[in-house]
Amino acid sequence: MTVLLERTRAEGCLSDLRLDQLVRDELAGEATATARAHLAGCAICRDALARIEECRVQFSEGLAGVRVAPSVRPPRRRRAWIAAGGGLLAAAAALLLVGPLRIPTVPWRSKGQGHLHLYVARSNTVRPSASGDVVAPGDRLQFTYTLAQERFFALLERDGRGAVNVFFPDGASAALLSPGVNVSLPRSTILDDVLGEERLYGLFCQQAVTLQPLRDALSAGRVPSAPDCETEAFLLEKRRP
């Protein structure tokens, strides 16, 4: 146990906090000089500083590289959907799509084809969501995705009554998405009054799979899947607030 709770840096070494403060010029002059002098003679702290700097650069690159919209053909407008760029709640829209809280790049995980992120907007707040979350009628769902390579994508839903909807795309087969980090799907959706279990399935596919078999599978209570597709599921509980 003493091995478990063990510090690896020697007495007098610089903590991550001190290194963060150093690279942001938050230390007083004397403290800066002391820290730099220590760094000059300590390989462990230089390595720690290099890792901090690497994360900083990756984060900055991510901010510059975030794309707001994927390259997909604009879908037909459907009543329950709202164009993502125009309808999100005032305080939150910019945060999720174009504003200061765009989510930065993190090093891409090679495992897996794509990754979905879900956000729920209610009143004046937007929060990240995940399976197990409780939502309510009227909540607005916004998905974003992260992709390292082009993939075809579809998003299907099965509501508490077992009705199946294709949230994305409008066509008969999966739509091609361009690579990007936390790219917003072009539409959000407002949850209707049907309470109960809300199942959402995003499929990242190597080919433009036909959606009808996926709908059929979901209608039958199975997880929609197809060859060369990776399925990501969200299970939400819809209740009245």
Place this chain on the structure above:
Amino acid sequence: MAGDRAQIDEIYRRYGDVVLRRARQIMGNDQDAREALQQLFMSLLSDPNQFTGRGSITSWLYSATTHLCLNAIRNSKTRLRLAEAQVSADRDVEPARADRIAQVRQLLALLPAELAEVVVYYYVDEMTQDEIAAVVGCSRRQVGYLIERAQDLVKEMVA
């Protein structure tokens, strides 16, 4: 700190990497870390006066990130997901520390809140007791006491 969005945007751009990196170390995966990042800045946006201007913004972000992540780790659903998640955060630290941090992470959910916080600062961030005292807002002596208590508890858990 003025509450306008431009200032918070600037903080996000300048300090977001600190939050993301530390959240990844504490939570152990990118998805939860990104959610913590988003949540923290959403919270700051809705209540900018959380940061009172006392101490550095980096210290405040350390504290806010730690509380947020520890709360998430205590959430049973998050705990389950963390247990199943591929541990990806440890690429941010030297390999010698990675296994140890992963083990410490498992303990965080079990320790009392005040001890878990100090364990993060002392063993993950490798802060000095003086630095911890400044971030937590207590005496150095209190920090030393909390570290000892944490060590004793961990020994009991593993025994």
